[in-house]
Amino acid sequence: MKTYRLGEIPGDGTGPEVVREGLKVLEAVSKKSGFSYTTIFYPFGGEHYLKTGETLPDSAIEEFKQLDALYLGAIGHPEVKPGILERGILLKLRFSLDQYINLRPVKLYPRVWTPLKDKGPEDIDFVVVRENTEGLYVGAGGVLHRGTPHEVATQESINTRRGVERCIRFAFEFTRKRNKNNKLTLCGKTNVLTYAFDLWERTFQEVAQEYPDIKTDYAHVDATTMWMVKNPEWFDVIVTDNMFGDIITDLGAMIQGGMGIAAGGNINPEGVSMFEPIGGSAPKYTGKNMINPLAAISALQMLLSHIGEEEAAQKVEEALIKALESGKIKSMSAGQMGLTTSEVGNLIASLV
Numbered sequence: 001m002k003t004y005r006l007g008e009i010p011g012d013g014t015g016p017e018v019v020r021e022g023l024k025v026l027e028a029v030s031k032k033s034g035f036s037y038t039t040i041f042y043p044f045g046g047e048h049y050l051k052t053g054e055t056l057p058d059s060a061i062e063e064f065k066q067l068d069a070l071y072l073g074a075i076g077h078p079e080v081k082p083g084i085l086e087r088g089i090l091l092k093l094r095f096s097l098d099q100y101i102n103l104r105p106v107k108l109y110p111r112v113w114t115p116l117k118d119k120g121p122e123d124i125d126f127v128v129v130r131e132n133t134e135g136l137y138v139g140a141g142g143v144l145h146r147g148t149p150h151e152v153a154t155q156e157s158i159n160t161r162r163g164v165e166r167c168i169r170f171a172f173e174f175t176r177k178r179n180k181n182n183k184l185t186l187c188g189k190t191n192v193l194t195y196a197f198d199l200w201e202r203t204f205q206e207v208a209q210e211y212p213d214i215k216t217d218y219a220h221v222d223a224t225t226m227w228m229v230k231n232p233e234w235f236d237v238i239v240t241d242n243m244f245g246d247i248i249t250d251l252g253a254m255i256q257g258g259m260g261i262a263a264g265g266n267i268n269p270e271g272v273s274m275f276e277p278i279g280g281s282a283p284k285y286t287g288k289n290m291i292n293p294l295a296a297i298s299a300l301q302m303l304l305s306h307i308g309e310e311e312a313a314q315k316v317e318e319a320l321i322k323a324l325e326s327g328k329i330k331s332m333s334a335g336q337m338g339l340t341t342s343e344v345g346n347l348i349a350s351l352v
Contacts, residue, residue: 004037004307007063007070011045012085013281014341015073017289018296021345022071025297025316028349029304033312040067044089046077046281055088061096069303070274073296074281087139094132099266099273100163101170102130102245103302106232106252109261111324112332116255119232124255126235127178129171130245132266134163135196137242159196159241164203170269171239172211180236184208185217187224187240187248200241225251253278260292260332263299265306275303282334290335293344294320319351 008023010016023039030037040063044056064070070093075085093099108114108124116124140156168186175184186204188197201218208216219227221244227234228251240248253262259279266274277295285291297320305313323329328347330338337344 002035004035004068005066006037006039006303007042007067008039009042009044009070010073011075011281012047012077013074013283013286014291015045015075015281017073017286017291017341018277018293019071019073021293021341021348022296022300024345025319025349025352026300026304028352029312029315032315032352033309035309035312039071045075046080046085049080049085049088050077055085056092058096061092064093064097064272067272068307070272071300071303072274072276074277074279076281076283078283091137093274094266097266097268097272097274098133099268099271100131100133100166101265101267101269102128102132102242102249103174103265103267104128104130104245104249104252104278105263105298105302106249106256108256109321109324111327111329112257112261114255114257116229116232119255123233125180126232126252127174127237128245128249128252129167129174129237129239130249131163131167131241132245133242134158134160135242157193157196157241157243159199161199161203164200165207168200168204168207168239170267171237172207172214175214175237176211178237181215182213183215183217183236185219185224185235185238187219187221187238187244189221189244190218191220196241204239221248224248228252228255249278258332259295260334261294261298263295263302265299265302267306273303273306275299275306285334288335289340289342290337291341292332292334292337293341294329294332297345297348315352316348319348322351323347 010019075089105127108121136157138158141154144152190197262278264278301313301316
C-alpha cells in the first residue's frame with residue numbers, strides 16, 4: 001500500500017473549515033482506492049503571524065520539500081496589512097518551491113448556475129496554464145521621490161527564455177494528455193508588450209514544431225476575456241503569463257459558478273506542488289459552518305491526480321457531480337447552499 005505525506009496548511013478565516021471537509025473526503029477515498037497517507041499540520045497564516053511575527057520560515061520550506069504535496073485552505077487576515085501574508089507566505093511558497101505552473105481548470109458542472117446565458121457544461125470546460133514565478137510578480141521595480149509631485153513608480157515584468165519555455169512546454173504536454181480538442185491558445189498582448197510577448201510568441205511557435213498533433217492559436221488578452229464570455233467553447237487549454245493568468249482565471253471562476261467551486265494548483269512538475277480553493281479566507285463567514293467547501297474538495301481531486309492516484313481523483317469528481325445532480329446543494333453561494341459546510345462534506349464523502 002502506497003503511503004503519502006501531505007502538508008496541511010488550513011490558514012485563515014474559513015480555510016480550516018473547507019480543508020476539514022476535503023480531508024473528510026480524502027479519508028473516504030483512500031479506503032476505497034487502497035492507499036494511505038499522513039498529514040503534517042502547519043499553522044502558518046494571519047493568526048500565527050499576529051502571535052509570533054513569523055510568516056513562513058526557511059526551515060518550513062525545507063520540510064515541504066520532503067512532502068508529496070501541500071493542501072492549502074486560505075491566506076488572508078483582516079488585521080494584517082495587505083501584502084504581508086501574500087508575499088511572505090503565498091509568493092514565498094511559489095518561488096521557493098519553484099511552483100512555476102498555476103493550473104486552473106474552468107469547468108461548469110451539472111446544475112451549477114452560470115451567468116452566461118445559453119451556456120452549459122458542454123460549453124465551459126477548459127484549463128488555464130499560467131506562468132507562476134516570473135512576470136510582474138517578481139517584485140522588480142522601485143519608487144523615486146516618493147510622496148512628492150515628482151514621484152516615479154516602476155514595476156518590471158521579468159520574462160526569461162527558460163521560464164517561458166518550461167511553461168509553454170508544460171502546456172503542450174498537458175494539452176496532449178488532456179486529449180480533448182488538442183488545441184492550445186497563447187494569450188498575450190503582442191501588439192503592445194512588444195518585448196515580453198515577442199519572447200512568448202517566438203518560444204510558443206518554436207516549441208509547437210515538436211507537437212504537430214496539437215493545434216495552436218493566439219488571442220490578445222482583451223479578446224480572450226471577450227471570447228470566454230461569448231464563446232467559452234472555443235477554448236481547450238490556454239497558456240499565458242503571470243499577470244494575464246491572474247486576471248482571466250477569476251473570470252473563469254465566475255463563469256464556472258463562482259469562487260465556491262473554483263480550485264487551482266501551484267505545480268512544480270519536478271518537485272512539491274500545492275493545491276487550494278482559489279477564493280479568499282472570507283472572514284465574515286468564519287465559524288458559521290456555511291461556506292462552500294466544493295472548491296477545496298476539487299483542489300483535493302487535483303492533488304490526487306497530481307500524485308498519481310488517478311482512480312481516486314476520478315472517484316472524488318464523480319461523487320461531486322452526483323452530489324450536484326442530486327439537487328441537495330441549492331447554490332454555490334455561502335449561506336445559500338441549503339446544506340451546511342459539514343453536510344456538503346458528509347454528502348460527498350458518502351458518495352465516494
